[in-house]
Amino acid sequence: MTASRTTFSNLTGSRLFLRSVFLFLVGMLMSSCEEGLIEPYETFIIPEGKNYSGYAVQALQSKELRFTAIFDESAIYQAKDPVNQFDIHKLMGFADCNDHHHANSARFGWRWMEDKLEIHTYVYNNGERYSEYVGDVNLNEPNEYSILMTDDQYIFTLNNSQEVRMNRTNECTNGVYFMLFPYYGGDERAPHDINIQIKIAY
Amino acid sequence: MKKPIVLEQKCLRMGLEGLPSFFYLLLLLVAILSSRGQEIGVRSFVQQTVMGTQEGYAVSIDFGRIGVGAVMQSNSELLGESEDRKYPFVGVEVRFPLNVSDKLTLYASPKFGMVDQQFFVMIPEVQTEMRLNRIVTLVLGTGIRARQAAVSAGIKINPLNFRS
Numbered sequence: 001m002t003a004s005r006t007t008f009s010n011l012t013g014s015r016l017f018l019r020s021v022f023l024f025l026v027g028m029l030m031s032s033c034e035e036g037l038i039e040p041y042e043t044f045i046i047p048e049g050k051n052y053s054g055y056a057v058q059a060l061q062s063k064e065l066r067f068t069a070i071f072d073e074s075a076i077y078q079a080k081d082p083v084n085q086f087d088i089h090k091l092m093g094f095a096d097c098n099d100h101h102h103a104n105s106a107r108f109g110w111r112w113m114e115d116k117l118e119i120h121t122y123v124y125n126n127g128e129r130y131s132e133y134v135g136d137v138n139l140n141e142p143n144e145y146s147i148l149m150t151d152d153q154y155i156f157t158l159n160n161s162q163e164v165r166m167n168r169t170n171e172c173t174n175g176v177y178f179m180l181f182p183y184y185g186g187d188e189r190a191p192h193d194i195n196i197q198i199k200i201a202y
Numbered sequence: 203m204k205k206p207i208v209l210e211q212k213c214l215r216m217g218l219e220g221l222p223s224f225f226y227l228l229l230l231l232v233a234i235l236s237s238r239g240q241e242i243g244v245r246s247f248v249q250q251t252v253m254g255t256q257e258g259y260a261v262s263i264d265f266g267r268i269g270v271g272a273v274m275q276s277n278s279e280l281l282g283e284s285e286d287r288k289y290p291f292v293g294v295e296v297r298f299p300l301n302v303s304d305k306l307t308l309y310a311s312p313k314f315g316m317v318d319q320q321f322f323v324m325i326p327e328v329q330t331e332m333r334l335n336r337i338v339t340l341v342l343g344t345g346i347r348a349r350q351a352a353v354s355a356g357i358k359i360n361p362l363n364f365r366s
Binding site for chain 2: 061062173175
């Protein structure tokens with residue numbers, strides 16, 4: 001007993017710290033078996049008067065971006081200028097290979113129009129912007145989104161049924177594909193807090 | 203001239219597209235080792251990520267207090283949950299010692315590399331090495347992969363130890 005006390009007291013502070021870290025890491029490893037380690041949905045909040053839902057950095061790691069998103073009643077809004085009601089807000093997507101998102105990118109967009117939540121494509125191709133209507137979604141329901149990147153197209157799919165193909169001319173193949181997260185605008189800023197729950201599928 | 207092409211074709215048939223570039227990096231590391239290296243290690247590991255469980259291996263050179271350099275490869279070929287997504291990662295790992303003691307070393311060990319030979323990613327990670335004996339070392343790590351927690355465990359073998 002005395003010997004073990006002596007051994008413990010002989011430990012330097014750094015060694016004790018390292019052993020604590022080691023035990024912590026073992027605990028982390030064990031807890032990784034629990035499903036609760038990964039949050040099922042991440043809630044993105046665009047605060048009132050803002051455009052961004054925060055600043056997140058993540059690179060795409062696959063040719064297909066798949067995710068599930070849930071809008072709630074906060075997606076209902078009335079633009080100050082009626083013309084701006086036609087603006088498309090950004091849901092999620094990615095900037096193409098090593099490019100700025102205003103040069104080459106592919107995103108899903110959304111807008112509240114005539115009591116419906118419309119989903120659109122929102123693509124920049126060599127600096128030119130293109131968008132196309134994909135479909136409507138209901139509030140408070142999960143909907144599945146997919147953007148598949150081929151050599152010359154972005155293939156947008158909503159709920160594995162509605163499909164829209166957009167041109168892609170970027171010839172870059174290897175590099176960073178930054179993911180793009182929810183953004184309000186358009187010309188206006190969020191009229192109130194807007195909540196969007198997103199779960200990326202891997 | 204034809205031999206590398208044949209090797210590459212064989213690798214492609216076997217679904218091991220990342221291997222040729224991995225071997226080139228390995229050769230580079232061995233060259234560095236012959237001139238300056240102190241210890242070479244081979245590590246096999248599993249990593250629990252948001253993309254499923256990945257298995258991999260790494261070849262590293264330990265430069266003592268300066269740090270460790272390694273080339274590595276991992277994928278979800280055997281343990282992954284998704285059939286169509288293996289996320290093969292080939293890259294380098296640079297490890298800087300944060301705290302060193304006789305048997306335990308804490309490292310900051312960011313990884314840089316390509317996923318699926320197309321997507322460049324950086325994976326921040328912290329690793330703890332526990333040296334069991336002169337040859338065998340246990341490695342535990344925790345990091346961030348795709349903005350989610352990732353944990354790993356592995357065993358490192360040091361077959362070539364040039365330290366005096």
